[in-house]
Amino acid sequence: MSQNISHRDPKEIMKLSKLGSFHQSKLSFLRSFIREFNDWHFKREICDLDSNGYGTIVYSVSKHNRTYSLVCFANELDDSERSDRVIATKWDAAFVLHDGKPTKDDIERLRNNVPKQEVGRCSYKELTLSRANRSVRLFNHVIDSLSQGKQPDLKLIKEVGYLYRTTAVYGSGKFGLADRYRIKNRSEINGPFRLEMMLVYLVRQFTFDQVNHVAKEKNPESAVKLDKEIARSLGIGNSTGLGMAPFIINHPSLLHQWIFAKEEALKQIREIESVNKEQLQLFIKCLNQSEINLKDWNTESEYQLQKIAKLKSDITNLKDNYLANINLEDEFIWNKLYNWVESNLSDEGIELVVSLMMEPYDEIINPLVRQMSSNExxxxxxxxxxxxxxxxxxxxxxxxxxxxxxxxxxxxxxxxxxxxxxxxxxxxxxxxxxxxxxxxxxxxxxxxxxxxxxxxxxxxxxxxxxxxxxxxxxxxxxxxxxxxxxxLPYSEIQDNSIGSNLVPIDMLRLKLSYFGAQKFDPRSDKWLRICMYQGAPLMEEIHNSHDNWMYS
Amino acid sequence: MITGCTLEMRTSSEIITVSKRAAKASGFSWGVSEEIGKNINLLEMFNLSGVENFNQYLKEKDSLNLESKFNIANLSSSNSSVCCPIFLGIYLLDNSNKVLNLKKIKFSRLAYPLIFLPFMQRISYNIGKNIRLNFDDVQIELHLTNTLSINQDLKRKIIKSAEAVTIEVLENEDSFSNKVWEELHELSTNTFVEENERLKSNAAGAGLVDND
Known part of the structure; x- marks a missing residue:
């Protein structure tokens, strides 16, 4: 017997308190990027760094006749000049994703412009632009440790989670970058934010290559390379301010596509009559790992601490009072689970469970990922x-x-x-x-x-x-x-975006959850730090990666 | 690899954003400014001087005492004041179905007719018909497929006004004779398979006689 489940009501789902409780999922862009690009060829083409790690690195990502290249410029930056705010004018490193393989002239042109970011000028040959600052405490510690032949302190690695954090990623026509319409017919970038995700993934590799290089230069005899497992546990940080908030208001049809994909996935999963043991076990494994990951979710934000506390209590409640008694012989397990969750958990818990319910279902999620762009x-x-x-x-x-x-x-x-x-x-x-x-x-x-x-x-x-x-x-x-x-019923936030109760970071979290960000760490009500690609396969092992790396 | 661009050129995204903000800063509402941003970019995509015309228009608009309220029934060749290309364009765009019904509209005195042009392009797309826009000695055919043809080179030109303007909705019609069509059709049938009796009875779903 089939069940016809309705989509959730946009007037409830599109409230900011709900959107501000969204979690990453199989629909998230960095995960779908890895799924779709794991048969591409990733290569470091040029590594021209001095003993301090300053200079140029170029990576390529290619398949058949198509190549994308990340050109990285690492620069010396005085500690007094390091700022994650958008008002900064200098960064530890600057990056641009070039369409094809850059010539020497291209690299020289980019060297004169990319480190300047907003006041430099890119061209139609470039696709995305970014910059990043080191996590000073972790970067220096990792280099010191490696140069002494030791691996870095795992506690500090867990606490920080990244060597660099980006402070903006620009694309689609900004500062001279190619307009989206010029490349829209490329099938490999049909999915959402593919080129931005590619840039961030390659920047992560740059951070590993740079620390290994500097450690080796510092002590050629004793230095060791960063352990692969430790590298895998490092992501890329990101500081995000209000710039992202208007984006979701200014792109209503795109917002609908993102939310609808999630709601349609939930509907289809709730309509599944029979669930097998492996599917349920995967869900429970991901839930357990999420519970473990919560311990490394560090923040000083009272707002976020309260949400994390609720989430912890939600997971305990779910495990003790529902999952302990679940019967695989029952029909429509997911629907019954969802109905219980909706009545018994907070928004944090409900939305985590919705994300986890997607894990066993590639056949539902992958077609929806292809619908997450919009012809505005x-x-x-x-x-x-x-x-x-x-x-x-x-x-x-x-x-x-x-x-x-x-x-x-x-x-x-x-x-x-x-x-x-x-x-x-x-x-x-x-x-x-x-x-x-x-x-x-x-x-x-x-x-x-x-x-x-x-x-x-x-x-x-x-x-x-x-x-x-x-x-x-x-x-x-x-x-x-x-x-x-x-x-497009999910195209609008169903809240007052100018009221005294507005928490702008709810808008940021919505967008960042779709990117695949973890560990939201609000630094005020207007900006936050996050981590991306933590746990993701390294560039050299992407071909053999599995999609559940987020829960490994 | 993308080709056919200069390294220095402004992107569509930049043209849309800057035009929209400049429009808002010049007193247009946000919604109207959105229309302007889209249109100026459309002109640039047609290789016409959208940015130059719009910049000049903004400098002069307050001194031109432009008409901004219209009634399609009263648009005529004896306008007393000069029509604003933006407000008239928006008015006609919102009334695309009336433009389709009227088939031909004549009026006089239009400021910056190139700024008016993208509205006609969008109306053509909305109503699914080609439109001929004449202003003074310029003839432009706007095709619903987002292309246009012009009888003279308007590249890099700023046109400050037009005296006589005609908008004509063109009937969609074949550009070829029946004889040519038949020749082409005959050739296309060479891709078909001649059916024998067995194929006639077995190769399709329904029976040859279905009187049940």
């Missing part, structure tokens, strides 16, 4: 011939919680989003305390939806949307979104 152009046009009654109905169906918010209260209007003139980066500030709200970015979606609903309510007679817009073009951006959510 196809949702741009506003159907002017539709009626204002249609528009009102869409709002009342899709934004019913939003139109209940009382924006006459200062608390609901407290913040405004703006772009910093100094760094051209998004920022958020208190509307009543700071200047600049007249230059507010169009990210107050809930407020503008409410405004649109009020105006539609006050219309004396039905109009076409074209007629309505001719007098209300100030709300054109929001009318466009209404016709997107009509088709």
């Amino acid at each position: 152009e196809s949702y741009f046009e506003i159907p002017g011939e539709r009626l204002t009654t249609d528009l009102k109905e869409i709002i009342e169906n899709s934004y019913s919680n939003i139109i209940e918010i009382d924006f006459s209260k200062d608390l609901e209007n407290e913040n405004f989003w703006f772009i910093s003139k100094n760094k051209e980066e998004p920022r958020i500030a208190n509307r009543f305390e700071e200047e600049g709200s007249d230059l507010e970015q169009p990210l107050a979606i809930a407020r503008d939806i409410k405004d649109l609903h009020v105006r539609l309510d006050n219309l004396e007679a039905q109009q076409t949307v074209a007629e309505f817009l001719s007098n209300n073009n100030d709300l054109r951006h929001i009318v466009r979104r209404c016709f997107i959510i009509e088709k």
Whole structure:
């Protein structure tokens, strides 16, 4: 007998507290990158570093006639100049992913531009751009240890988790990089953020090669190489600020594709009638490993500590009160499990379980990964011939919680989003305390939806949307979104993005969970550190990798 | 490897973002600015001077006293004021179905007609018909497949105004004669297999007579 399970309600799933509890999963981009690229040929082409590890390294990733190359520039940086904030102008290393094999001229051109990042200039030959700073305490410790012929302290390795952390990864037309449309027909990058994931994966390899090189230069007689198992346990850190938050508001159709993939996966898994022993065991193994990994989830953020505590208690509750009594003979085990989890666990626990339920099901997940990009152009046009009654109905169906918010209260209007003139980066500030709200970015979606609903309510007679817009073009951006959510129900955050209760890092965590980030470590309500590729196969062993490396 | 670009050229992403922000900074709403960003990039993709025309338009728009409210029924060749290419373009885009029904619209005095052009391109795509846009001695055919043909070289030109403008929705029609079609069709049938009696009865799903 089959069961027809509905997708979860967007009005619940798209609340920021829920989105801010998402975990990495098989759908995450860095995991699907490794699955899709594990039959490509990874090679270090050039290693031209001095005894301090400064210089150039080039890696290539190739298959058939296609080659991508990461060009890395390692530079000397005074400790006083090292900053993860976007206002920094110098970094320990800078990276660019080049399309093809770079010529000597290309490398010289890039050497003059890539270390400058935003104020340098790339070209259509380059695809993604990034920079990174060392974790000073771990980097120096690892080099000292290796040069003395010892492996580094495992406790410190676990505590930090990475040798370098990136502070931005740019792509798609920024600073002269190739526009997405120029490469969109390449089948290997159909999946989401493939080139960004490739860059970060290769940067991780760069960090290992650099420490091995410097240790060897420091003490050629006694130095040893970083143990492979230790290297595997290191990822790449990342400091992420508000820049990511507007992205998910500004790309509604893409956001829908990401969330829908997860919701569709959950629906299909809940509809599975019969689950075998291996599938259940894999789920339990991943749950147990997640519980172990929690011990290394270090943060000083009270907000995150409370969430971790809830997650720990959720896992114990699940193991003791549900999994201990699970019967493989039962039908629709996953659906029963999900229903119990939804009633008994916090959002952290629920979303972890949803992620883990995907682990046994490549055949469900892989086709969904291929649907996680969006042709945003196809949702741009506003159907002017539709009626204002249609528009009102869409709002009342899709934004019913939003139109209940009382924006006459200062608390609901407290913040405004703006772009910093100094760094051209998004920022958020208190509307009543700071200047600049007249230059507010169009990210107050809930407020503008409410405004649109009020105006539609006050219309004396039905109009076409074209007629309505001719007098209300100030709300054109929001009318466009209404016709997107009509088709794509997970395209909109169902919360107030300018209220006093806003926790911007919830928006960052949503995006980073799709990247595959772990160990969210909020440093304030506006930025956090994370780790990527921790536990991932090394470049030399990617061909033999398995997809459960995250839980090894 | 991508080819056909210069190393220095601005990307579409940059053109869209900068045009959109410049529009907003010049008093347009965010929604209208989104339309402008898309259109300026479209002009540049057609190798027309979108950025140059838009920059000049922004410098002059306040002194031109441009008309920004329209009624398609009253658009005529005797406009008293000069039409804003952006607001008129948006108005017609939102009323694409009316443009389709009217078939031909004539009016006078349009500022910066090249900025108006991408709106016509998008209407052509929306209604699934080619559109002929004439302004003064310039004739442009906009094809629903996102291409256009122009009767003169407009590359690097800034056109500040047009006196007489005509928008004509073209009927979709074949560009070839029936005779040519038949010749080509005849040739294409050489890929078919002649059916014998057994194939006629066995190679398809239903029976030869299905009177049940």
